[in-house]
Amino acid sequence: xxxxxxxxxxxxxxxxxxxxxxxxxxxxxxxxxxxxxxxxxxxxxxxxxxxxxxxxxxxxxxxxxxxxxxxxxxxxxxxxxxxxxxx
Amino acid sequence: xxxxxxxxxxxxxxxxxxxxxxxxxxxxxxxxxxxxxxxxxxxxxxxxxxxxxxxxxxxxxxxxxxxxxxxxxxxxxxxxxxxxxxxx
Numbered sequence: 001x002x003x004x005x006x007x008x009x010x011x012x013x014x015x016x017x018x019x020x021x022x023x024x025x026x027x028x029x030x031x032x033x034x035x036x037x038x039x040x041x042x043x044x045x046x047x048x049x050x051x052x053x054x055x056x057x058x059x060x061x062x063x064x065x066x067x068x069x070x071x072x073x074x075x076x077x078x079x080x081x082x083x084x085x086x087x
Numbered sequence: 088x089x090x091x092x093x094x095x096x097x098x099x100x101x102x103x104x105x106x107x108x109x110x111x112x113x114x115x116x117x118x119x120x121x122x123x124x125x126x127x128x129x130x131x132x133x134x135x136x137x138x139x140x141x142x143x144x145x146x147x148x149x150x151x152x153x154x155x156x157x158x159x160x161x162x163x164x165x166x167x168x169x170x171x172x173x174x175x
Binding site: 026041065 | 088091092095096099100103106107110111114118119122123138141142144145146148149150152153154156157160
């Protein structure tokens with residue numbers, strides 16, 4: 001990659017929004033990675049088998065859903081506390 | 088110009104893909120090592136190797152299940168928000 005790239009304004013804008021999209025995508029990927037680790041530790045049986053069991057799969061699904069519920073719950077809780085303080 | 092733009096985009100995509108793959112590799116290696124090699128000896132046994140191979144496949148399965156669940160949750164929440172916004 002050469003050191004001095006000179007793009008016109010239209011291209012610069014296009015590249016900026018491209019990079020923003022890619023960053024959003026990377027953030028999404030990082031969240032999925034984090035949930036996988038969290039739920040792997042909770043759901044996977046001690047010895048890996050030749051396929052995911054039904055129990056493991058439904059545990060993973062529930063784990064992600066409940067984590068997101070918990071996250072929303074914490075936000076609501078914080079909002080309530082803030083409302084109490086200011087009210 | 089267009090070729091340079093394409094090159095920048097390709098570069099960004101490649102770097103992100105590489106970073107994602109590295110995190111995935113590190114994370115699955117740590118978790119499968121914990122599962123499959125609980126007490127390390129002077130060499131990896133064939134049993135441990137087989138366990139690591141299976142474990143890696145299951146880690147990818149788990150990643151895909153989590154990914155599918157998260158994506159459908161996001162689109163479900165978005166839909167509900169839209170409906171709530173339209174209702175008010």
